[in-house]
Amino acid sequence: MNVQVTQSNLAKALNNVARVSTSRAGLPILNNILLRTEANGLIIAATNLEIASVQRVGAKVTTQGSITVPAKIISEFVSNLPKENVTIEVKGQIIHISSGKHKSTINGMSDEEFPELPALDEKTQLQYELRTNDFKVAAGQTVITASTDSTRPVLTGVYWHTFEGSLYFAATDGYRLSEKRIMQAKTDIAAIIPTTTIQEVVRVLDDSEDTMGVFFDETQVKFQIGDNEIISRLIDGNFPDYRQLIPSTTSSSCIVAVDELKRIVKLSGLFARESGGSVQLETDPDTNILTIHSIASELGQNTSEISTDIEGEKNSITLNSRYLNDALGVLSSNEITIGFSGSLSPCLIRPNEKNSDYTHIVMPIKS
């Protein structure tokens, strides 16, 4: 194998795939990145058996071949080379990399034991095209409410599904829930994508691609972003019927500025550490004040208020300030509508804008 490739393309490709390689799975070869020539380029790939990341790079191929090489050293090495051409030559299992006055040899391993790269079943394949920015926003707004508890696998993913002609993302860990409408969709689907896959896709997105292709078969999903493909297994199982948890009305609601609410949630949260984040919210339509209150028996206590028009009745609810803070951190609007229905019903948060496409609910802490 003998190829020439530009440093910037090679560095980007190696960095895109390197994070997928892993030392966890007990197979040393998964620490390695696969380099394999094709007609006018190089395939660069890594897999941890759950996610595979495959990148194509244009290259001048003098001799065909393939090899695997430890992910960390080659990606760090190439990242630090000057922006010139890089020559990769493989002799036996030794990779010779040179660029200008830099020459390295890295000990590789044959690709024989490298797992076969996954491919989707083209017969059953469904296809979506999304704006990368829409995907990024929706991913950020939903992954925060996914579970990290592996005993209920279906909750550790983002639920990619259609409902009444639209494509939605949703995620819930049982304590909070988020739902984002993405766009109209003609093809129906219901699939659960692992949160780690969504995060990996977000990580490789850059400003160079406006749109991305997303493909599904029965068991896998493939994200096509420019020259990069990320293929992942789907999570097996049925996502809970979460729509019934979203309240259709609330008994009191108000509009508040996100920044102001963020501030008082943060201030209150300082006194809520020893109570696991518990803060108490109260709405009072007589005074038109939203109050947030927290107590730490050792440290002291805090009360902060926001003046705003309160519609409906008096309400009091105990929430986890960290969950509120997470929700406020992913909103793209300046104002939200926040609604309550007593101390046992979820708190409903929506951007204060027409045709809002995002819903976030936080379950109360029963005190």
Next chain:
Amino acid sequence: MNVQVTQSNLAKALNNVARVSTSRAGLPILNNILLRTEANGLIIAATNLEIASVQRVGAKVTTQGSITVPAKIISEFVSNLPKENVTIEVKGQIIHISSGKHKSTINGMSDEEFPELPALDEKTQLQYELRTNDFKVAAGQTVITASTDSTRPVLTGVYWHTFEGSLYFAATDGYRLSEKRIMQAKTDIAAIIPTTTIQEVVRVLDDSEDTMGVFFDETQVKFQIGDNEIISRLIDGNFPDYRQLIPSTTSSSCIVAVDELKRIVKLSGLFARESGGSVQLETDPDTNILTIHSIASELGQNTSEISTDIEGEKNSITLNSRYLNDALGVLSSNEITIGFSGSLSPCLIRPNEKNSDYTHIVMPIKS
């Protein structure tokens, strides 16, 4: 006690002193910040018994008094308040803090057990005035070579001393050494300041003060930066006669660009991890090439070269790439002169400029 103070002044003062407060020393009161009124202001102070940080803030004092309050909660709380006036009122040992619609109570402790704030002996006091930027640069260029090994306390500090009419900083951990000339000085001094004190002073420096006062008595140093005073004990003992370790000549030397040398040190360092950072440098006056070479038995190896005029003879030396990297990271010049005198003598690094005021030496690894 009842005072009013602006949020920005109070937040800055609390943040400046809070980091000094500590939970390590076994005295719970050292977790706390002292708040004490004076005629037209507030003294805010913290100490860990080695370093004390004292800050004066202008305030409208209605009732005199003093109290101590947990450092972390009050500094985080005040930092998150809006930029308005903050009222602090103490009732018993409870601190009531209010600002606009935010009201908190924090449980304080009486100041009776708070250590007395240190003061310098004014009779034996020596005084220096420095430009804050000079101090910052000199601190950054020397603390990196100080030791972290508490078995030789004198090496864990920066040696603040005069020599032939100039003030110098120096520090060495036995493996490398740095020396910076600061300015002319009429008053002779030899004092060892703990590295942690120097770092604390650097941390509170901001662009608002051009100059700073530094005062010494027999056992203590005081840094006066605007309204902030940091007082620290000095390290007891004699700093080694380090000047004899700086070679007056080298048997070969060359001028190299800092960025280029940084790159090849980093590339080589990738292959030097399992050898504890060992890289081999060679100068060849016949080819005018500086070579850097490293080997990792498992991973592979690297050779990188820099073309430059080599003066003197062939040389080969084994150095720790991390030490080289540290040295290159603090240089303010674009080019350096690097000199060698065989495999057993230190490598000498100086900025390539007239009247360079900085010297850095790295001892070889004896292989």
